[in-house]
Structure formats: C-alpha cells, structure tokens
Amino acid sequence: MPGYEVFGEEERRAVLSVFDESGGVLFAHGFDGLRNGRYFVRDWERAFASRFGFGHAQAVSSGSAAVRVALESAGVGPGDEVITQAHTFIATVEAILQLGAVPVVVDVDDTLNMDPVAFEEAVSSRTRAVVPVHMMGEMADMDPIMKVAREHEIIVVEDAAQGLGASYRGQWAGSFGLTAAFSTDAGKTLNTGEGGMVVTSDVECFESARAIHDHGHAYLPGVPRGKDPALRSGFNYRMTELQAAIGLAQLSKLDLIVGSQRSNKAALVEQLQDLPITFRRSVDPSGDLGDTLVMILPTPTTAQAMVDDLQKQGIGTKNLPDAMRWHFAGAWSHLPGLRDPRSQARAWSKSDHLLHSAVALAVTVRMTHDQIFDVASAVRESVLRHQVLIGT
Ligand SMILES: Cc1ncc(COP(=O)(O)O)c(C=O)c1O
Secondary structure: OHHHHOOOHHHHHHHHHHHHHHOOOOOOOOOOOOOOOOOHHHHHHHHHHHHHOOOEEEEEOOHHHHHHHHHHHOOOOOOOEEEEEOEOOOHHHHHHHHOOOEEEEEOEOOOOOEOHHHHHHHOOOOEEEEOOEOHHHOOOOHHHHHHHHHHOOOEEEEEOOOOOOOEEOOEEOOOOOOEEEEEOOOOOOOOOOOOEEEEEOOHHHHHHHHHHOEOOEOOOOOOOHHHOOEOOOOOEOOOOHHHHHHHHHHHOOHHHHHHHHHHHHHHHHHHHOOOOOOEOOOOOHHHOOOOEEEEEOOOHHHHHHHHHHHHHOOOOOOOOOOOHHHOEHHHOOOOOOOEOOOOOOOOOHHHHHHHHOEEEEEOOOOOOHHHHHHHHHHHHHHHHHOHHHHOO
16 A cells, blocks of 8 residues: 555645635635635646656546547547456456456466467457556556557557556556556555546547546537537546646655665565565566566465465465455456457456465565565475475
C-alpha cells in the first residue's frame, strides 16, 4: 500500500486547500466565478503528464474506468478482438466486455506478464488491440510485444495500473502504446483513494477520452458548458477535486516511495541470495517498482507449503496466492465469452501452473530492517524444511 504508507501533513493540507482555496468541493469544470481560479483535477492532470512526459492526461474516477475509457478512445468497439493476459486484475477483461469487444486471453510466461509468443499466436484478422498489463510493479516485455503489434497493425493499450513509476529500458510505463491506463486506488504507487488516469500523446485519442469520461462533451474553448456540443457518446467517469488534490501531494513523494521500495526489495533479495529459490523473471530489473518479490516454486503444492509456513509466522502474501480469485482468468467463470485461444476452453494451463506455484511477498515503503530480516528468516526456514520438495 505504498501511497497510503506515506500519507501525512501534505495530503491533509491538500484536502483542506480544496475547501480553503476553492470554496468547497466543486466539479472539475465550471463554477468559474466561485473557485478563485483553482482547478485541482486540471492541475493533477498537468502535473502527472509532465512528470512522465506524456502528451496528455485525462483523470478519471478509477483505474477500471481508465482501462475502459482508454480502450474506447483507442477505437475498440463491438465485435473487436482484444488480446490480453491471463494474469491481470479482472477489470482489464471487464472493460473489454463492457465495450462489446471479445477478450482473447493469452498465457503469461515466467515474467508473470504477457508471453509475447502467445500474443502473436492469438492474432487473428479480427484483432483490434492488445492490452499488455504490467503486473506487480514489473513491466511486460515491451520490445517483442510492440514488434508483433506493429507487424499486425494492432493498437497497443497498456494497463499500467500496477506499473505507475515503472520503466522498461529507460522508457516509462504508459508511454509505449497509443494510450494507457493508470490506477491510483488505495493499493497503488500513488493513492487518491479511488482514481485513474488515461494518458496518450495522440490529440485525437485524448479528445475522445475527455469526451467519453464526461457525457461526450467536446470541451470547446470559450463555450459555456450548457452550450458545449457532444463530440460522441460518453458517461460520467469524472474525478473529484478532492482526489486530485491528494494526488498532487502524493506525486511529490513518488521518488521516496519507489526509492524505498527498491532498496527494501534489494535488501530482502540479498538475504535470500544463497537459497535455491527461483524468482519471477524480470525483463528490466532497473525499472522494477520494487513493491513485490515473487518466488516461483516447483509446484503448486510446494508453494502452498511455503504459504502455510509463512502464515504461521504471521507473514501474509500479496495477491498470489491469496487474491488469485481476482487475478487469474481461469477463476472468472461468471464472465461471458472468455476463452484461451490455444484450447478454446477456460484453461490457461501454463499460467495456471505458474500462478499457483508463485508466492508473492509485499515489499513496503516503511519496511524496517527487522521486518525484512523476519520475512527472509521465515522464507529461509520454510525452504530448509521443504528441501526435498523444493528439489535441493
Ligand atoms: C492491472 C489492473 N488493472 C486495473 C485495475 C483497476 O483499478 P481500480 O481499482 O482503480 O479500478 C487494477 C486494480 O487493482 C489493476 O491491478
């Protein structure tokens, strides 16, 4: 919960400033005479875009809304096939379904992100877009993914909800595709309670996203809102001024958050170095957010044995395996139309094996040396106890 961990006086003052400086909580737009020139959502969008060099940023009410708005602004519509990965939060697939598009869900590899080969194999004449998801702070292998996308003229929409502040070969998450979605919910790098951001460098895509997030408004300059025409159809996915004010305070702490996570993760790995553990493969360790350490054990049984051992020491896991239900397509029998292009069933056997063999540990901003030591000791004890199972 990185953003939450650093909540302090700055966020408190930011909330008060919405009342003190703009006379209460107003819409992000309008009320021009009342607000003393303060537009917190606009400032948040500008600050976010400029921090990462995005051409445009559109704040929205949640990361889920961001994925949906990004896909729609990229031109995804009914009947289009959209390729994404079996390891993601359910919102990625829900957003595709909400647009009447067809989710084609492919396996992940040992990066626990999209397998570029599985992506290429799933391409069909109906493929419109691909959504690589940067899970647990580490980016998908974007070079081969972008190559396949270019070759087949597939639009890339990154789901960077879990990758805010991550990078791949020196390039920020969210800057690879036509557009990208971020989340600033309470579990993400920056925390606005709920919140999301759509980013793009394409003006047309941005204008679509802006319209979609706000009932279709064209935002014609100088035209009063009541007379502003509709550019297209839309809905209300607007962010509130309060969320944006908190976001601005959180953004100033980004380096602190990512820096501490990275050094805490390095310290944890260092203490586990001599053990026969396979970690999740990283395609660019220098761009890792450092918020999660994932071990991949030989089998789901050995992973469960370690989880049980850790639990006895009071150490929980992060999403894998405890929230697998919401992060693996194989668990979503309630969603219509999901299919694994290889088996045509709801199988994803490779992802199933990898994810059920994974044990993910949270690495936090405020983790102390003692806490790191305790986690490392518990892992060590478990590995030694199960040496035969783990294969040493
Ligand atoms: C990969 C991914 N996409 C989308 C979302 C949705 O974000 P939100 O919770 O802000 O709606 C999440 C949230 O966990 C996520 O992890």
